[in-house]
Amino acid sequence: MQLFVNDLTVIDFSYLCRQRGVVGESWIVDVLLDGDLNDQSMVLDFGIVKKQIKAIIDDAVDHKLLLPTQDCALRVTNSVYNEGHEFVDFESERAVFYLQSPACAYAKIDTDEIAVESVTKHLKEIILEQLPTNVKNLVLTLRPEHITSDYYHYTHGLKKHDGNCQRIAHGHRSTIQLFKDERRDQGLESYWCERWRDIYIATDSDEIAKEKAQLSEYAIENLKPDHRFFSYMAPQGRFDIAVQECVLEVVDCDSTVELLADYIARQLKAQHPEHQLKVVAYEGVGKGAIASV
Numbered sequence: 001m002q003l004f005v006n007d008l009t010v011i012d013f014s015y016l017c018r019q020r021g022v023v024g025e026s027w028i029v030d031v032l033l034d035g036d037l038n039d040q041s042m043v044l045d046f047g048i049v050k051k052q053i054k055a056i057i058d059d060a061v062d063h064k065l066l067l068p069t070q071d072c073a074l075r076v077t078n079s080v081y082n083e084g085h086e087f088v089d090f091e092s093e094r095a096v097f098y099l100q101s102p103a104c105a106y107a108k109i110d111t112d113e114i115a116v117e118s119v120t121k122h123l124k125e126i127i128l129e130q131l132p133t134n135v136k137n138l139v140l141t142l143r144p145e146h147i148t149s150d151y152y153h154y155t156h157g158l159k160k161h162d163g164n165c166q167r168i169a170h171g172h173r174s175t176i177q178l179f180k181d182e183r184r185d186q187g188l189e190s191y192w193c194e195r196w197r198d199i200y201i202a203t204d205s206d207e208i209a210k211e212k213a214q215l216s217e218y219a220i221e222n223l224k225p226d227h228r229f230f231s232y233m234a235p236q237g238r239f240d241i242a243v244q245e246c247v248l249e250v251v252d253c254d255s256t257v258e259l260l261a262d263y264i265a266r267q268l269k270a271q272h273p274e275h276q277l278k279v280v281a282y283e284g285v286g287k288g289a290i291a292s293v
Contacts, residue, residue, distance in 0.1 A: 024171020063164035087216035098219035150193035
């Protein structure tokens with residue numbers, strides 16, 4: 001007997017990619033369970049599927065930075081500054097990234113490349129360990145949202161957030177709709193999606209001097225001239241990141257979707273002061289904010 005739940009959850013995360021750098025992503029999760037009926041004549045109660053399995057997936061990868069532990073471009077070491085924190089050093093073809101975060105902010109995947117297949121295998125092993133014995137098999141389908149227009153991948157962190165959004169390197173795959181005088185402008189959408197392609201979005205007030213950054217000794221010895229440094233304390237611990245300018249956008253606000261929509265609207269208004277403008281900005285799948293100027 002099989003039991004399925006489509007659109008069980010959406011996982012928003014970032015991952016390290018040898019070609020692209022740090023990539024924000026959003027995947028929809030579908031679940032198919034195969035097993036015998038239990039004493040309630042069920043494979044598994046829908047309530048358990050929706051709550052327990054979703055919670056397992058969220059704890060494993062959601063709002064985390066996924067690390068391909070077999071990639072030789074990756075170095076992970078214990079922080080010398082803060083207990084329970086780890087340094088991550090990663091050299092991609094596009095840019096070099098150095099981080100310090102609490103260990104809970106990372107998901108270590110036993111692979112040389114983060115992809116649907118490797119993350120699916122990782123999650124399946126974790127979930128099956130926690131399901132009742134009558135469940136014989138689990139099929140997970142991880143899939144990006146079908147988007148017919150332009151979209152972008154961004155990574156960020158929210159220091160004021162009490163939950164997992166505080167993690168300095170988690171992200172989203174998002175579309176955007178931009179309107180000029182109530183007419184959608186796909187040229188403007190294409191511009192912003194290219195501008196924020198695989199971007200790291202940082203808040204200006206979080207920028208610190210190089211001397212104050214808590215990074216690995218390897219990172220300090222290999223910094224590039226265009227690295228900039230951002231750090232904050234949040235409920236889970238201390239977060240640091242060094243990002244090269246070629247993959248960085250520094251904004252004058254926190255990077256919540258509400259303020260990013262407002263940031264884009266203000267940028268557009270400065271370029272088109274005579275027009276009425278509306279920004280419909282998404283954060284991952286099916287949620288976002290609207291700003292009008």
